[in-house]
Amino acid sequence: MNAAGQDVLNTAMLTSEESRATATPMMEQYIEIKANNPGSLLFYRMGDFYELFFEDAVDASRALGITLTKRGQHLGHDIPMCGVPVHASDDYLQRLIALGFRVAVCEQQEDPAEAKKRGSKSVVKRGVVRLVTPGTLTEEKLLSPSETNYLMALARVRGGAEELALAWIDISTGVFRLAETNATRLLADIFRIDPREVIVADNLMQDPELKPAFDVLGRVVVPQPAILFDSASAEGRITRYFAVQTLDGFGSFSRPELAAAAAAIAYVEKTQISERPPLGLPERQSSSSTMFIDAATRGNLELVKTLSGQREGSLLNAIDRTVTGGGARLMAERLMSPLTEVDVIADRQDSVAYFLTDNFLTERLRELLKRAPDMPRALSRLALDRGGPRDLAAIRQGLVTAADAAGLLRGAILPTELATALSDLEMPPPSLEYLLSSMLADELPLLKRDGGFLKEGADEALDEVRALRDQSRRVIAGLQLQYSEETGVKSLKIKHNNVLGYFIEVTANNAGPLTEGDAKARFIHRQSMANAMRFTTTELADLESRIANAAGQALEIELAAFERMRLAVVSEAEAIKKAARALAVMDVAAGLAVLAEEQGYCRPLVDDSRMFAIVAGRHPVVEQALRKQAASPFIANNCDLSPKSGQKGGAIWMLTGPNMGGKSTFLRQNALIAILAQMGSFVPAGSAHIGIVDRLFSRVGASDDLARGRSTFMVEMVETAAILNQAGEKSLVILDEIGRGTATFDGLSIAWATVEHLHEVNRCRSLFATHFHELTALSEKLDRLSNVTMMVKEWQGDVIFLHEVGPGAADRSYGIQVARLAGLPAAVVERARNVLNQLEETDRKNPASQLIDDLPLFQATMRRETPQTAKASAVEDALRKLDLDELTPRQAMDALYELKKQLGKA
Numbered sequence: 001m002n003a004a005g006q007d008v009l010n011t012a013m014l015t016s017e018e019s020r021a022t023a024t025p026m027m028e029q030y031i032e033i034k035a036n037n038p039g040s041l042l043f044y045r046m047g048d049f050y051e052l053f054f055e056d057a058v059d060a061s062r063a064l065g066i067t068l069t070k071r072g073q074h075l076g077h078d079i080p081m082c083g084v085p086v087h088a089s090d091d092y093l094q095r096l097i098a099l100g101f102r103v104a105v106c107e108q109q110e111d112p113a114e115a116k117k118r119g120s121k122s123v124v125k126r127g128v129v130r131l132v133t134p135g136t137l138t139e140e141k142l143l144s145p146s147e148t149n150y151l152m153a154l155a156r157v158r159g160g161a162e163e164l165a166l167a168w169i170d171i172s173t174g175v176f177r178l179a180e181t182n183a184t185r186l187l188a189d190i191f192r193i194d195p196r197e198v199i200v201a202d203n204l205m206q207d208p209e210l211k212p213a214f215d216v217l218g219r220v221v222v223p224q225p226a227i228l229f230d231s232a233s234a235e236g237r238i239t240r241y242f243a244v245q246t247l248d249g250f251g252s253f254s255r256p257e258l259a260a261a262a263a264a265i266a267y268v269e270k271t272q273i274s275e276r277p278p279l280g281l282p283e284r285q286s287s288s289s290t291m292f293i294d295a296a297t298r299g300n301l302e303l304v305k306t307l308s309g310q311r312e313g314s315l316l317n318a319i320d321r322t323v324t325g326g327g328a329r330l331m332a333e334r335l336m337s338p339l340t341e342v343d344v345i346a347d348r349q350d351s352v353a354y355f356l357t358d359n360f361l362t363e364r365l366r367e368l369l370k371r372a373p374d375m376p377r378a379l380s381r382l383a384l385d386r387g388g389p390r391d392l393a394a395i396r397q398g399l400v401t402a403a404d405a406a407g408l409l410r411g412a413i414l415p416t417e418l419a420t421a422l423s424d425l426e427m428p429p430p431s432l433e434y435l436l437s438s439m440l441a442d443e444l445p446l447l448k449r450d451g452g453f454l455k456e457g458a459d460e461a462l463d464e465v466r467a468l469r470d471q472s473r474r475v476i477a478g479l480q481l482q483y484s485e486e487t488g489v490k491s492l493k494i495k496h497n498n499v500l501g502y503f504i505e506v507t508a509n510n511a512g513p514l515t516e517g518d519a520k521a522r523f524i525h526r527q528s529m530a531n532a533m534r535f536t537t538t539e540l541a542d543l544e545s546r547i548a549n550a551a552g553q554a555l556e557i558e559l560a561a562f563e564r565m566r567l568a569v570v571s572e573a574e575a576i577k578k579a580a581r582a583l584a585v586m587d588v589a590a591g592l593a594v595l596a597e598e599q600g601y602c603r604p605l606v607d608d609s610r611m612f613a614i615v616a617g618r619h620p621v622v623e624q625a626l627r628k629q630a631a632s633p634f635i636a637n638n639c640d641l642s643p644k645s646g647q648k649g650g651a652i653w654m655l656t657g658p659n660m661g662g663k664s665t666f667l668r669q670n671a672l673i674a675i676l677a678q679m680g681s682f683v684p685a686g687s688a689h690i691g692i693v694d695r696l697f698s699r700v701g702a703s704d705d706l707a708r709g710r711s712t713f714m715v716e717m718v719e720t721a722a723i724l725n726q727a728g729e730k731s732l733v734i735l736d737e738i739g740r741g742t743a744t745f746d747g748l749s750i751a752w753a754t755v756e757h758l759h760e761v762n763r764c765r766s767l768f769a770t771h772f773h774e775l776t777a778l779s780e781k782l783d784r785l786s787n788v789t790m791m792v793k794e795w796q797g798d799v800i801f802l803h804e805v806g807p808g809a810a811d812r813s814y815g816i817q818v819a820r821l822a823g824l825p826a827a828v829v830e831r832a833r834n835v836l837n838q839l840e841e842t843d844r845k846n847p848a849s850q851l852i853d854d855l856p857l858f859q860a861t862m863r864r865e866t867p868q869t870a871k872a873s874a875v876e877d878a879l880r881k882l883d884l885d886e887l888t889p890r891q892a893m894d895a896l897y898e899l900k901k902q903l904g905k906a
């Protein structure tokens with residue numbers, strides 16, 4: 001029984017020997033194909049439908065809400081069945097893929113008439129032509145225009161320095177990249193790339209080092225046979241795919257990188273069966289060239305989606321002004337991977353600055369770009385032979401846009417990035433655009449088999465058969481007139497249907513003149529209906545076959561022309577991809593210029609210093625939200641974490657202030673400004689000077705991870721631990737209310753020790769917001785720590801939030817006032833006030849802040865501990881080397897004496 005309560009044969013029973021022995025020939029074919037494609041729903045082509053059977057039918061009918069029927073029996077069980085029409089299959093595929101299914105598409109591979117020739121019982125040949133999985137989509141309907149669609153392979157090869165590597169491919173655009181990684185940064189790297197599917201060797205699925213990451217990724221991870229990841233045969237697989245002798249020309253790759261790349265290629269081959277998408281050569285990405293943002297930080301800062309999963313409210317949504325799908329994808333990619341290389345950042349800023357200086361040019365360019373179709377995706381479909389006439393038209397329009405954009409910028413003195421883009425725009429040969437424009441009609445059908453996509457004048461032979469077809473139609477109209485005059489039946493009509501083809505139709509009452517006398521020999525009776533009779537003539541039959549032939553010939557000519565155009569496009573794949581990329585680069589730069597102009601952003605100075613000086617910074621998302629609500633304007637705030645002269649480490653700002661005062665907003669805005677600056681954008685500030693941030697960490701907001709058995713406090717501590725273990729001198733760390741998830745004293749102690757560790761060990765630029773006002777006393781001992789506070793005014797017992805960051809420390813949180821504003825019952829507010837007074841009284845007698853005088857500094861305690869923990873003593877070493885199971889009692893005694901002697905020496 002399955003979950004739906006039906007008695008359905010499961011796949012194991014279906015593919016058993018017994019099942020095969022009793023199967024009909026068609027069932028036998030089905031079982032064979034099903035057995036070869038485990039884990040996928042099988043779309044089995046029958047005429048105009050894809051049919052699903054057995055468990056697949058039950059699952060799909062439930063997922064798609066379509067009717068489940070039955071078709072005969074097998075092994076004494078009903079065979080459940082459901083089907084989707086071929087012409088609408090993209091919609092169904094989309095829904096199934098979104099629900100996490102994978103689909104094997106099985107087509108008829110010969111004409112049913114061919115099969116019949118082999119005998120009346122023979123089955124039409126069928127084969128799986130493609131596995132549809134989330135990471136290997138190419139259809140326009142299945143893809144989001146503004147998002148990349150990466151398939152990723154993770155490989156591990158023991159022995160080298162870095163044992164793990166990632167390879168990711170977007171077959172809808174041909175992008176192919178590689179990077180080394182390690183267990184610590186694995187999740188951060190995967191989230192940066194945000195793949196739809198990650199393939200992993202099945203023998204790694206339970207690996208203790210990797211399993212926690214797989215658990216977080218969930219069903220995105222798909223186990224595959226380990227042989228796909230075999231590093232020994234990796235190079236061969238890659239060279240075969242790219243049809244080259246050696247990989248030497250591509251750069252040098254580590255063994256894990258080769259294994260990951262080969263696995264990704266193997267999976268593409270496995271899912272695309274006979275087709276080969278046009279992949280770019282693998283590009284190596286060094287992890288040091290992008291800012292490391294760990295998974296928690298990426299989520300907390302809501303870069304591309306909010307914590308609740310929406311795009312609305314994310315940073316990307318607030319800054320994306322691009323007008324093309326390719327531009328939107330590049331924008332998201334840049335936001336996900338801010339750079340650490342000063343020169344490249346400056347190049348990108350130069351492009352934005354260029355467009356900012358010429359509004360007129362920017363607007364004209366954007367108008368052009370708005371008409372640019374998605375060239376890389378159309379190209380990919382054409383290369384995979386899944387494209388239609390509209391994909392050819394997309395390439396044509398893209399090439400026109402590229403030429404127009406090039407025309408607009410040619411002759412100008414362009415900054416580096418735009419100059420490169422301009423020369424890329426000029427890569428595709430003009431002859432290609434000319435070919436497509438001279439062939440393609442204005443109105444295009446979706447499918448090439450519908451014909452009618454070549455324009456008049458495109459092909460002489462086609463024009464001739466079309467003329468013949470049109471002429472024949474005119475002849476038919478003439479015949480109708482002639483027959484009606486001859487017979488005197490005015491209502492005589494020549495009609496057409498798929499069964500009879502062309503025929504003459506008269507009403508039953510008017511049949512006489514066609515069935516009597518001489519006419520009887522001329523008008524051949526075909527069909528009698530209730531009220532009508534149908535006839536044909538030799539002339540009409542002759543005309544009909546000429547028309548049918550003409551249509552067949554026309555389609556043949558069109559399909560041959562389609563193939564010529566397709567090959568012409570595919571042979572320029574590299575140039576087309578370059579031009580498309582150039583359009584995306586221009587779209588991003590122009591979009592960022594529009595944003596900077598509209599929102600008043602400034603160009604930040606980004607260099608290799610340790611500066612972090614933001615003047616009048618704003619939160620890019622909150623600022624726009626406040627404006628939209630026409631609420632009071634956003635209050636800009638400064639932030640300076642730069643080392644003072646003579647100091648080496650970065651500064652820490654300890655931020656206190658009331659609830660609702662704007663602490664979290666201030667913390668996040670500075671992290672977001674760093675990200676924007678390093679992705680090459682202008683930033684929401686009056687001015688900004690940022691020394692490259694190589695790693696960004698944030699611990700903000702409360703979230704729990706109950707699915708993995710972690711409480712809110714546990715998550716907080718895990719994230720804090722990651723920060724303290726990994727942050728270095730170039731990092732930027734944002735910590736919001738560390739220690740609030742536990743008892744006050746525990747929380748205060750943890751926060752205290754964390755600040756000391758950041759100051760003494762990590763020495764990074766940090767912002768630390770807290771309600772533990774006792775911590776502000778630390779500024780007396782930690783020279784790079786300053787206290788700042790969110791300013792408030794008290795007015796007639798109420799608090800007024802000024803949202804302004806000023807020097808000093810808050811002495812209270814105004815939590816009770818905020819609680820009152822939130823509508824806590826008056827009695828509870830009153831009682832809380834009393835309790836607070838009592839507590840404050842006790843604290844005044846024995847303040848926790850006095851601790852600062854009583855506690856030795858963190859570094860001092862560290863120093864005391866370090867020698868013992870860091871370097872094991874000779875006695876410990878000797879003890880560790882002893883193999884107790886191998887010692888006789890006598891040897892054990894001797895070893896003990898020896899140890900004692902060594903201890904004496906120490």
Ligand SMILES: Nc1ncnc2c1ncn2[C@@H]1O[C@H](COP(=O)(O)OP(=O)(O)OP(=O)(O)O)[C@@H](O)[C@H]1O
Binds near residue numbers: 803
């Ligand atoms: N600089 C600002 N200018 C104008 N409004 C602001 C500013 N900063 C914050 N706000 C507004 O104040 C609200 C509260 O801000 P935020 O959540 O940052 O406060 P908080 O101090 O972190 O509060 P809590 O301690 O309760 O978490 C925000 O939703 C925003 O609308």
